[in-house]
Amino acid sequence: MGTYLRNYSDDEFSVAGEKPEVEFMDYQNDDTLQDYASEDGPVVVTVPFPFEDGKPKSVLVGETSADTISIENTSPEPVTLWSVRIFSSNPEDSYVLSMMRPPLNDADEEAKQAFLGLTSVEDRTLMPGQTLTIWLSCMPKDIGLHTSIVHVDIGEEKIERVAFLLADDNISKALFSDKPYSRRRGQNKKFEPASIVPGCRPTRQHTQGFKYKLPQFAIPADIRELIESKQRPDVLSEELSMINYAQFFSTLLVMEELNLEEEMRAYDMDSVSMRRRGMNFLSLEVPGLAERRPSLVQGDFIVARYARNDARPYQGFIHKVEADEIFLQFDYQFHINHNDRNQYHVSFTYNRVNMRRLYKSIHEAEFLGPDILFPCQSPCRAVKMCPFKPLNPHINTEQADAVAMILGCKGVPPYVIYGPPGTGKTMTIIEAILQLYTAKKRANILICAASNTAADHVLEKLLHASYLIRPSDIFRLNAQSRQYEDVNADFIKFCFFEDRVFKCPPLQALLRYKIVISTYMSSSLLQAEGIRRGHFTHIFLDEAGQASEPEAMVPLSGLCGRDTVVVLAGDPMQLGPVVYCKQADKDGLGISYLQRLLFYFEQYQSGNPNYVTKLVRNYRCHPAILDLPSELFYGGELIACKEGEVSSYDCIGLPNKSFPVLFVGIQGCDEREGTNPSWFNRIEVSKVVSIIRNLTKGGAVSEADIGVITPYRQQVAKIKKALEAFEMPDLKVGSVEQFQGQEREVIIISTVRSTVKHNEFDKFFNLGFLSNYKRFNVAITRAKSLLIIVGNPHIITMDQHWDRLLRYCADNGSYQGCPLPPPESHSYFDEPKHDEDQGGPAGWDYNQEEATNYSYKQKEATNYSYNQEPSDLGFKRDSGAHSAATNDRWSEELPEDENPPSNYTEADPEEETPKQRVEEGAEQGDVPPNQWSTNDDQVQQDAYPAKYTFPSGWCDVSSIPATGWDD
Numbered sequence: 001m002g003t004y005l006r007n008y009s010d011d012e013f014s015v016a017g018e019k020p021e022v023e024f025m026d027y028q029n030d031d032t033l034q035d036y037a038s039e040d041g042p043v044v045v046t047v048p049f050p051f052e053d054g055k056p057k058s059v060l061v062g063e064t065s066a067d068t069i070s071i072e073n074t075s076p077e078p079v080t081l082w083s084v085r086i087f088s089s090n091p092e093d094s095y096v097l098s099m100m101r102p103p104l105n106d107a108d109e110e111a112k113q114a115f116l117g118l119t120s121v122e123d124r125t126l127m128p129g130q131t132l133t134i135w136l137s138c139m140p141k142d143i144g145l146h147t148s149i150v151h152v153d154i155g156e157e158k159i160e161r162v163a164f165l166l167a168d169d170n171i172s173k174a175l176f177s178d179k180p181y182s183r184r185r186g187q188n189k190k191f192e193p194a195s196i197v198p199g200c201r202p203t204r205q206h207t208q209g210f211k212y213k214l215p216q217f218a219i220p221a222d223i224r225e226l227i228e229s230k231q232r233p234d235v236l237s238e239e240l241s242m243i244n245y246a247q248f249f250s251t252l253l254v255m256e257e258l259n260l261e262e263e264m265r266a267y268d269m270d271s272v273s274m275r276r277r278g279m280n281f282l283s284l285e286v287p288g289l290a291e292r293r294p295s296l297v298q299g300d301f302i303v304a305r306y307a308r309n310d311a312r313p314y315q316g317f318i319h320k321v322e323a324d325e326i327f328l329q330f331d332y333q334f335h336i337n338h339n340d341r342n343q344y345h346v347s348f349t350y351n352r353v354n355m356r357r358l359y360k361s362i363h364e365a366e367f368l369g370p371d372i373l374f375p376c377q378s379p380c381r382a383v384k385m386c387p388f389k390p391l392n393p394h395i396n397t398e399q400a401d402a403v404a405m406i407l408g409c410k411g412v413p414p415y416v417i418y419g420p421p422g423t424g425k426t427m428t429i430i431e432a433i434l435q436l437y438t439a440k441k442r443a444n445i446l447i448c449a450a451s452n453t454a455a456d457h458v459l460e461k462l463l464h465a466s467y468l469i470r471p472s473d474i475f476r477l478n479a480q481s482r483q484y485e486d487v488n489a490d491f492i493k494f495c496f497f498e499d500r501v502f503k504c505p506p507l508q509a510l511l512r513y514k515i516v517i518s519t520y521m522s523s524s525l526l527q528a529e530g531i532r533r534g535h536f537t538h539i540f541l542d543e544a545g546q547a548s549e550p551e552a553m554v555p556l557s558g559l560c561g562r563d564t565v566v567v568l569a570g571d572p573m574q575l576g577p578v579v580y581c582k583q584a585d586k587d588g589l590g591i592s593y594l595q596r597l598l599f600y601f602e603q604y605q606s607g608n609p610n611y612v613t614k615l616v617r618n619y620r621c622h623p624a625i626l627d628l629p630s631e632l633f634y635g636g637e638l639i640a641c642k643e644g645e646v647s648s649y650d651c652i653g654l655p656n657k658s659f660p661v662l663f664v665g666i667q668g669c670d671e672r673e674g675t676n677p678s679w680f681n682r683i684e685v686s687k688v689v690s691i692i693r694n695l696t697k698g699g700a701v702s703e704a705d706i707g708v709i710t711p712y713r714q715q716v717a718k719i720k721k722a723l724e725a726f727e728m729p730d731l732k733v734g735s736v737e738q739f740q741g742q743e744r745e746v747i748i749i750s751t752v753r754s755t756v757k758h759n760e761f762d763k764f765f766n767l768g769f770l771s772n773y774k775r776f777n778v779a780i781t782r783a784k785s786l787l788i789i790v791g792n793p794h795i796i797t798m799d800q801h802w803d804r805l806l807r808y809c810a811d812n813g814s815y816q817g818c819p820l821p822p823p824e825s826h827s828y829f830d831e832p833k834h835d836e837d838q839g840g841p842a843g844w845d846y847n848q849e850e851a852t853n854y855s856y857k858q859k860e861a862t863n864y865s866y867n868q869e870p871s872d873l874g875f876k877r878d879s880g881a882h883s884a885a886t887n888d889r890w891s892e893e894l895p896e897d898e899n900p901p902s903n904y905t906e907a908d909p910e911e912e913t914p915k916q917r918v919e920e921g922a923e924q925g926d927v928p929p930n931q932w933s934t935n936d937d938q939v940q941q942d943a944y945p946a947k948y949t950f951p952s953g954w955c956d957v958s959s960i961p962a963t964g965w966d967d
C-alpha cells in the first residue's frame with residue numbers, strides 16, 4: 001500500500017516554498033507508474049532513483065550517480081513544459097539536472113566535454129506522445145542521506161518528484177546488509193507441563209551439603225488466570241505493608257514472569273529438523289542464538305513435538321551450546337524414533353531460577369522486619385559519627401561525613417548515600433570499605449552491584465588501594481554463566497573457577513574472605529553455599545537505584561542479620577530496575593528499594609543525616625558537560641569541581657574550542673536485518689569510526705579513554721565490527737546500561753534512529769534514548785572532558801531533553817553536519833513523568849498530528865527524511881511509486897499484525913527492549929543458566945528454615961510435577 005498525491009493546480013503551486021493543502025489517496029498498485037498516470041492526467045513523470053529493496057539506493061561518496069526523469073505527454077494535444085527545476089536539495093546544491101547523461105567517472109571524457117549541470121530546464125513544447133528525458137545527478141561529498149525535490153511545471157499541472165540517495169563510504173558499505181528483516185513468528189502454543197515426556201539433564205555440578213531445594217514457587221493457577229485475563233489483583237491496590245509485602249511483590253513478579261514466558265514464545269520454531277550428533281545428542285540450529293535471541297545456556301531445555309501428528313511433546317535438555325546450534329538430550333525413545341528428516345515444532349522455555357530467587361527473597365524479607373522494610377515505623381536513631389583519618393586525601397567534607405556515619409552505624413535501618421552522577425558515591429563507599437577493612441578486624445563486607453560491569457568497577461576501584469589490601473582477602477563472586485573471557489585478566493585472580501568455569505567456593509573458603517563483591521542476584525549463591533545471616537557485618541548496595549526491590553532483597557533477606565550495617569548508594573534519576581512488564585513496572589516493580597527508602601526518609605526524616613547523605617559536588621564532568629543535566633534533572637544544584645580545559649581535542653577541530661559538547665548531525669538510515677529486531681545505522685557507524693580515528697591519530701587520545709554508547713545491540717556489534725580493522729580492543733562500546741557507574745575522558749553517543757515513527761514504538765516499550773530521560777541522563781553524564789553526539793537532529797528534536805541538548809550545542813556554536821531543524825514550536829513526544837510512572841500504552845500520547853505538522857512546516861527539502869511517509873512530510877508530492885510503495889516497509893510503520901499485541905507485552909521481539917533487557921538482565925543477574933540449578937537448587941537448612949510456610953497458593957517443591965517443566 002502506498003500513497004498517491006494529486007498533481008497541484010496552478011494556484012496551489014504559486015507560492016514557492018509554501019505547501020498547499022493536499023489530498024492523499026491510497027492506491028493498491030504500488031509500483032507501476034502507468035497505472036496512476038492514467039488516472040491522473042495527460043503527463044507522466046517518472047521518479048528518479050527508485051528505492052531498492054525498500055531502501056534508498058546506496059552510492060559511494062565521490063562517485064557520480066545519475067538517473068533519468070522522463071516526462072511523457074500522453075494526451076492528444078501539445079503541452080507546454082514551463083520548467084523543470086530543482087526546488088531544493090539536501091545537502092545544498094548536491095544535485096544537478098542536465099539534458100545529457102553526466103560523466104560517471106574521470107575517464108568518461110566524451111560525457112565530460114558535453115556535460116552542462118543545470119538547476120532548471122525551461123520552456124519547451126511536448127508534442128502528443130513525446131517524451132522528454134532529463135538527467136538528475138548527484139556526487140555526494142560526504143556520507144548520509146542526499147535528497148532532492150524536483151518540480152515539474154507543465155501545462156496546467158505542477159508535479160513534484162523527490163529523490164533519495166544514501167551515500168556510503170567503505171566503512172558503512174562494508175556493513176550493508178541485504179538480508180531483509182522479517183519478524184520471527186512464534187507458535188503461540190503452550191504445552192501442558194503434565195503431558196511432556198521428561199528429558200535427560202546434564203550432570204550437575206557437585207554441591208556442598210545442601211539440604212533443601214530452592215522452592216519452585218510455581219505460579220498459582222488462579223493468579224495466572226487473573227493476570228492473563230487482565231484483571232488487577234486486589235493486593236496491588238493496597239498500600240505496601242509488612243502484612244502484604246510478600247504477596248504484593250509476588251504478584252508483580254508473576255506479572256513479570258508471564259511477560260517473560262510470552263517473550264520466549266516468540267522464538268518458537270515450526271517444522272524444523274534436528275541432526276543426530278554421535279550416540280547421545282540431537283542438534284538443533286537456532287537462528288539468533290549467537291546474539292542471545294533467544295538466550296539459551298547449558299541446562300536450559302526446549303520442548304519438541306513431531307510436526308506431523310499430535311504426538312506427545314518431549315523435553316530436551318541443552319547439554320552444549322555452540323555458535324547457533326544447541327546439543328540436546330531427550331528421552332531415550334525420542335532418540336530411537338528420530339530421523340534427520342523428521343520435522344518438529346520446537347518451543348523454548350524460560351529458565352525460572354532467577355525468578356525463584358526473587359520470590360524467595362521477598363518471602364524471606366519478612367524476617368528482616370520493619371527496620372529494613374519500613375524504617376519509618378522504627379524508632380528514630382542517632383548515629384555517633386566515628387572519626388577517622390581519610391585514606392583517600394581527596395575525599396570532601398560531605399563524603400567524609402558519610403564515611404564517619406557508616407563507621408558509626410550499628411545495625412539497621414539502612415543508610416543511604418544519594419547523589420547525582422559523578423558526585424563520588426562509589427568513591428565514598430570505597431573509602432568506607434577501606435576504613436572498615438583496615439580498622440575493624442571483625443568486619444566482613446559484602447558489596448553488591450547491579451551488573452557484572454558495575455561489580456568489576458568496584459573491584460577496580462578497591463584495587464587502586466591494593467597496597468592496603470591482601471589480595472587473598474578479596475573475592476569476586478561470578479555466576480557460572482559468566483564467560484571466563486569476559487573477565488579482565490587483572491581480576492581473574494580474585495575469582496574462583498575450574499576449567500575456566502566460574503564457581504562459588506566452598507563455605508570454608510568463603511568464610512575466610514573479608515571483602516566479597518557480587519551482583520545482587522549472584523549473592524544468593526553465598527546463602528546457598530551456607531553463609532548465615534549476620535556473617536557480613538556490612539552490606540553495601542551500590543547502584544541501588546538500578547535494582548528492583550525484590551532484587552535488593554536477595555542479599556538482604558538472605559544475609560542481613562540484626563547487627564548488619566546496610567548501606568545503599570545510588571541515584572533515582574539514573575537508570576532504574578530492568579522490568580519487562582509495563583504494568584508491573586508501573587505498579588511498583590520499577591521502583592527501587594533505594595527510591596522507596598528515600599521517599600520515607602524525605603517524608604519522615606527530611607534532612608536527617610542519620611539516614612541520608614546527599615552529595616552534590618561533581619568531580620567527573622567538564623562544567624559545560626554538567627550544566628544541562630544539572631539544570632534538567634537536579635534543579636541546578638550540582639557543583640562542577642572539574643577543571644574546564646579542552647586543550648587536547650584540536651584533532652577533531654571542535655568548532656567552539658572552549659565548549660566540549662559537540663553535536664554531529666547526520667541523516668543516515670536505521671535498518672534491521674534477518675530476524676534480529678535490533679536496529680543499526682551504518683552511516684552513523686562510519687561517522688563514529690571516523691571521529692575515533694581522528695581522536696586517536698598520533699596518540700592524541702588513547703583508545704582506553706574513549707567510550708561509545710549506543711542504545712541498540714546491533715549498533716554495538718556493527719561499531720565493534722567496524723573497529724576490528726583498527727585494532728582497538730581497549731575501546732569500550734556498549735549500551736547505556738553497560739556504562740552506568742562508568743566514565744571515560746571522551747564519550748561518543750550514536751543515537752541510531754532516523755525514522756520518526758520508531759519513537760512512538762520505542763517509547764511504548766520504554767527503549768531507545770528518546771523514550772527514557774534516565775537513559776538520557778546516564779548517557780550524557782559519562783564523559784569527563786568531551787562529549788560527542790552523532791545523530792539525526794530531525795529525529796531527536798522530538799524529545800524535549802534531546803532537543804535541549806541539540807539547541808545547547810547549536811547556541812554555543814558547537815553543531816556540525818546536516819542543516820538543523822528550525823527551533824520552532826512543535827510538541828514533543830510526551831515525556832514520561834519524572835516519578836517513575838512511565839505509563840502504559842494509555843499513558844502515551846504520541847502526537848502524530850504534531851509530528852506531521854512539524855515536518856509540514858519545514859520549508860526546504862533539507863528536512864526530508866526518506867523514511868517518513870509522504871503524509872508525515874506534509875509535502876505535496878508524488879515521491880513516486882517507489883517511495884510511496886516502499887515506504888510502507890521502510891518507514892517501519894508496523895503492519896497491523898506487528899503492532900504491539902493488545903494484551904500488551906513488552907516482550908514483543910519486534911523491538912529492542914526485550915532483547916536489550918535480556919542482555920542487561922543477563923548482565924545484571926547473570927541470568928538463567930543451568931549453574932543456577934546446580935548451586936541453587938538446594939539451599940542450606942539455616943538459610944531456609946524447614947518450619948517456614950508459604951503463603952497459601954504458593955506451592956513448595958513437592959507439588960511440582962516430575963516433568964521438570966519448572967526446572
Ligand SMILES: Nc1ncnc2c1ncn2[C@@H]1O[C@H](COP(=O)(O)OP(=O)(O)OP(=O)(O)O)[C@@H](O)[C@H]1O
Pocket residue numbers: 394395396399419420421422423424425426427428571618619620740741742743
Ligand atoms: N572528592 C573527590 N575529589 C576528587 N575526585 C573525586 C572525588 N570524589 C569523586 N571523585 C572522582 O569523580 C569521579 C566520579 O566518582 P564516582 O564514580 O565515585 O561517582 P558516582 O557518584 O559513583 O558516579 P555515578 O553516579 O555515575 O555512578 C571519579 O573519577 C572519582 O575519582
